[in-house]
Amino acid sequence: MHLILLVGFLFLKTGEKFATQETAGPTVKALTEYVGGPEMQPQVFNDPGKAVEYCAANKPALGIVTPGFYLTYAKALAMEPVLETKREGVAVERWVLIALKDATDDLAGWQGKTIATPIAAEQRYVLSVVLAGKLGDEVRLKATMDVEGSVFDLVEEAKGAADAVLMEEAAWKLFEGDGELGSKLKVIYRSDDLPRDLVVIFGDADAGKTVKTLKELAGSEEGKKILRSIRVEAFTDVDPDRLARARKLFNGQ
Numbered sequence: 067m068h069l070i071l072l073v074g075f076l077f078l079k080t081g082e083k084f085a086t087q088e089t090a091g092p093t094v095k096a097l098t099e100y101v102g103g104p105e106m107q108p109q110v111f112n113d114p115g116k117a118v119e120y121c122a123a124n125k126p127a128l129g130i131v132t133p134g135f136y137l138t139y140a141k142a143l144a145m146e147p148v149l150e151t152k153r154e155g156v157a158v159e160r161w162v163l164i165a166l167k168d169a170t171d172d173l174a175g176w177q178g179k180t181i182a183t184p185i186a187a188e189q190r191y192v193l194s195v196v197l198a199g200k201l202g203d204e205v206r207l208k209a210t211m212d213v214e215g216s217v218f219d220l221v222e223e224a225k226g227a228a229d230a231v232l233m234e235e236a237a238w239k240l241f242e243g244d245g246e247l248g249s250k251l252k253v254i255y256r257s258d259d260l261p262r263d264l265v266v267i268f269g270d271a272d273a274g275k276t277v278k279t280l281k282e283l284a285g286s287e288e289g290k291k292i293l294r295s296i297r298v299e300a301f302t303d304v305d306p307d308r309l310a311r312a313r314k315l316f317n318g319q
């Protein structure tokens with residue numbers, strides 16, 4: 067009898083309602099089996115707290131995580147970024163803050179306001195990196211896994227609606243093109259170019275072969291099919307300058 071050593075592979079997409087083991091697990095399993103065989107076991111989360119618990123209990127070898135998760139837990143979880151995830155149709159990762167047309171454009175006037183965003187659980191990253199400290203640290207973040215619903219609540223000025231919605235620029239382009247919604251909203255802040263989701267290795271894991279295979283996926287038809295299933299164009303080298311800028315902001319420098 068041969069003992070099969072299972073290799074954990076963490077997938078974290080904070081605030082994404084479909085990023086669950088039940089919904090996304092079978093899809094990412096196709097990816098991990100291709101690059102690491104059946105012994106590579108994926109685990110999908112949309113809650114960074116649960117992802118940390120998983121890491122503590124299971125010691126995964128690899129992961130694909132948000133830059134906010136990486137910057138928050140890089141030291142505690144001994145993570146090293148080895149690749150970036152280039153999403154389909156997304157040339158640059160940016161976030162935009164959306165408000166009603168008559169809202170103030172003076173960012174200083176937004177202190178203490180409520181902002182709905184799917185990455186509320188990554189508060190330090192949101193305030194210091196995405197918003198670059200421009201709205202202060204008294205902004206209240208409201209978690210949402212339904213950006214569209216939050217936008218409708220904002221437009222309708224529903225009870226309990228946030229004062230603004232922080233969303234990916236790619237998502238905003240869909241709302242902006244809507245004749246009814248787009249005319250009632252505006253961008254009051256657009257982030258700088260941000261790091262993409264990162265492929266990381268944990269501890270002293272030897273992931274050289276897996277990383278090489280991930281990087282070469284876009285070079286084969288089977289690989290491209292797997293990438294399309296997870297809406298990724300390619301795994302590319304980490305942009306060290308972009309990540310360094312984010313780390314500097316995250317550390318308040």
